[in-house]
Amino acid sequence: MAWLGSTVLKTLWRPATNIVRNVYHSEKTRLVRRYGYKEKMWSGGLLPRSEGKIQPMPEYRPANVWTERRALFGQNDYIDILGPGDLHPVRTLYNIPSWIRGVSGHEYHILLRKKKMLAKTDKPVRTPTKWKELQKRLSFLYRKLNRKTKTGPSPD
Structure with missing residues (x-):
């Protein structure tokens, strides 16, 4: 009797399939993605507009070239050549x-x-997470250097 049920099911019941085939390109409908999303970045051309109003041009303010940072930039570049020689x-x-x-040196030497x-300051106690990350980075670089660095031949 079981064979009767299985043969009847195989012959009469078929899964419903919905195959969409478009013969022509013009019959295809466009799939709407991200419905309701509004793009915040302007991608419409050369002049950005904000809802139809033209933004005013900002007032030109030249940079002050005589600020301390700009005026003294590079003052110590040639101190070892032009100076008395006692300052490194x-x-x-x-x-x-x-x-x-x-x-x-490399990163490992700087971190060491x-x-x-x-270590002698309050850094390990004050910022324990940063200190742990420093330790982790050191251990990683230590293992990497020991595995990847080529050494010379052994002195046998």
């Missing part, structure tokens, strides 16, 4: 952190120096 150019780097001044200098 690294000593003139006032605006960068102390662990970066005069360092020549940063860790050494900041």
